[in-house]
Amino acid sequence: MKIYRNTLVGLLATAALATAAAAQECEVTLRSSDTHPDGYPTVEGVRAMAAEVKEKTEGRICIEVFPASQLGEEKDAIEQTQFGVIDMVRASFGTFNDIVPETQLFSLPYLFRNQDHMYKVMDGPIGDELAAGFAEKDLIALAYYDGGARSFYNSQKPIDSIDDLSGMKFRVMQNDVFVDMMSALGADATPMPYGEVYSSIQSGVIDGAENNYPSYDSSGHAEVAKYYTLDQHLMVPEVVAVSKLSWEKLSPEDQQIMREAARNSAVIQRQLWADQEKASEENVVADGAEIIKEIDKTPFIEAMAPVYEKYVTTPEAQDLVKRIQETQ
Structure with missing residues (x-):
């Protein structure tokens, strides 16, 4: 037992020294927060x-x-x-609604036609404009990740058209936009x-x-609701995003490395x-689920007119939504 204890102490001491040595290699260590689990x-x-930042700065800048x-x-x-207590954060636009008002528009239903459309919007001039809004709140937005697309699933029947939703009861998050979306589609919203x-x-x-898809799968809901309609x-x-305080401590050259690495990481994250x-x-x-993919989204999108009229009220918001929808 004594030999085992001594060995264990030795291993822990070696690990601690290795960690300390690794930390000493980095001139700057940035701590990044994420709510999602490892992997x-x-x-x-x-x-x-x-990994890219560490390589391009030859180990001077580390992100933990x-x-x-x-x-x-x-x-x-x-x-x-x-x-500046934390250096970096990865978070959903939904969490920024009270901080950067423009992010509220991105919870509008059918704002994006598909994922490629979202990527073009976020990686283009509109994404740059949003970054300016983050900067006003002491946050430097470096890249936009994919948070997934929500679609309908149910236990009753395949939903091939908007008419199939009539009278059906769907659980939605406790959110006025979602409740109004279901009403516009002819269905009943049940927050729970x-x-x-x-x-x-x-x-x-x-x-x-x-x-x-991943939530539909991991929650087990596919066991009791076999029909999944990919309406997105x-x-x-x-x-x-990086803290403005941490960002301003970096040289312009290192800032550029960070920006490039973040953009490259978005490509990797989206593929993952x-x-x-x-x-x-x-x-x-x-497990027996039926996926309905070939649906005409046009009637779904057109049904959102009263929802957009209710929540997109300022000329600035209306212009932003218009430019998003017109992005090709």
């Missing part, structure tokens, strides 16, 4: 950025990623990043906690819900997300 596409995306809310939930992590969805579909309290009514981007979606689709299909 999740956003976590691995920032790690890819970290803390997954699984180790540095706090998204709202807290954002606030800490604004104050996520943990109650499975039993509520199983018992017939609701007909279905809406979420992305909601795509909310995510952002990788696509791979995860594909794996989840294969899982649910193998």
Whole structure:
């Protein structure tokens, strides 16, 4: 036992020395927060950025990623990043709604035609304009990640057209936009906690819900709601942002390295997300789910006119939505 204890102490001491030596190699260590678990596409995306930054700065700048809310939930992590307590954060646009008002528009249903459309918008001039809004709040937006697309699934029948939604009851998040979206589509919205969805579909309290492929798969909802319609009514981007205080400590050359690495990491993250979606689709299909892909989205989009009229009220917001929709 004594020999084992001495060996263990020796191993721990060696590991501690190795960690200290690695830290000494980095002139700057940036701490990055993520709420998702280890191995999740956003976590691995920032790690890819970290690897490129470390290589291009010859080890001078290191980015240490803390997954699984180790540095706090998204709202807290954002606030800490604004104050420079944390150096970086990866978070959903939805969490920034009270900080950067323009991000509210990205929770509008059917704002993006598909994922390629979202990428073109976020990687173009509109993404640059949004970055300026983040900068006003002491956050430097470096890259936009893919947060997935939410679609409808139910236990009753395939949804091939907007008429199929009439009278059906769907669980949605407690959000006025979502409730109004369901009403515009002719369905009934039933806000409820996520943990109650499975039993509520199983018992017939609701007909279905809406979420992305991985959530549909991992939650087990595919077991009780076999029909998944790929309408992609909601795509909310995510952002990788650096504290302005941490950013201004970097040289212009290092800032450029960070920007390039972040943009490259977005490409990697999006592919990782696509791979995860594909794996989840294969899982649910193998378990008997029916995927409805070939639908005409036009009637769904046109039905959103009263929703947009209610929530897109200022000339600036109307112009931004118009430019997003016109991006090719």
